[in-house]
Amino acid sequence: MPNKNPPNEDPSTENDKSISQEGMVKQYFANNPDQDIPTQKAVDWVVKTYQERTGKTLRDPDRAIRKLHQRGFLIKVATGVYRYDPTQVTERKLEDFTDAQKKFILERDGYKCVVCGAGVESGAVLHVDHIKAKDFGGLAVVENGQVLCSKHNFMKKNSGQTETGKKMFIRLYELAKKDQNLELIKFCEDILSVFDGHNINGHIEWKK
Numbered sequence: 001m002p003n004k005n006p007p008n009e010d011p012s013t014e015n016d017k018s019i020s021q022e023g024m025v026k027q028y029f030a031n032n033p034d035q036d037i038p039t040q041k042a043v044d045w046v047v048k049t050y051q052e053r054t055g056k057t058l059r060d061p062d063r064a065i066r067k068l069h070q071r072g073f074l075i076k077v078a079t080g081v082y083r084y085d086p087t088q089v090t091e092r093k094l095e096d097f098t099d100a101q102k103k104f105i106l107e108r109d110g111y112k113c114v115v116c117g118a119g120v121e122s123g124a125v126l127h128v129d130h131i132k133a134k135d136f137g138g139l140a141v142v143e144n145g146q147v148l149c150s151k152h153n154f155m156k157k158n159s160g161q162t163e164t165g166k167k168m169f170i171r172l173y174e175l176a177k178k179d180q181n182l183e184l185i186k187f188c189e190d191i192l193s194v195f196d197g198h199n200i201n202g203h204i205e206w207k208k
């Protein structure tokens with residue numbers, strides 16, 4: 001019996017056959033420079049070729065494409081459309097904004113914290129923050145950037161617990177409204193108002 005496909009595929013063996021999943025995606029775009037390529041077109045080729053070459057399934061090719069975009073290897077032309085321009089390639093640190101993007105975001109937000117409005121003139125140190133965090137696949141695109149002062153940047157970075165809590169109460173609130181449970185509705189509104197009053201997790205919206 002040939003032991004070609006071990007039952008539990010270990011991800012650490014993915015480089016066995018000389019090309020990585022990301023390398024496969026890179027190769028496709030490098031072979032098709034200066035073209036606007038819909039993600040699906042690239043994915044079809046990459047998945048098929050990777051399977052043929054390594055006998056393995058390429059998992060989450062969309063993610064590999066996004067990563068290459070975040071690193072500056074691919075230019076995002078539109079939603080789901082990428083281009084490889086050999087003259088523009090500057091692979092940068094994963095998911096970081098470029099200096100030009102930071103400048104754009106600072107100018108767009110008026111050099112002020114979007115939460116409290118503090119600016120450099122009032123002594124605030126400003127940060128360009130990823131609205132959707134890098135760890136959650138937040139892209140280095142200007143739409144995903146916002147200016148925060150140190151205080152709100154710190155609060156946001158440590159807000160995992162409160163985000164979870166707020167989402168939980170929003171869910172509970174929606175259920176309470178569905179059931180017309182007036183007491184529970186009021187309780188949830190009170191709690192969610194406390195979040196708003198402290199400017200915590202304003203990016204998670206709820207409506208009365």
Ligand SMILES: [Zn+2]
Pocket residue numbers: 113114115116117118148149150151152
């Ligand atoms: Zn602030």
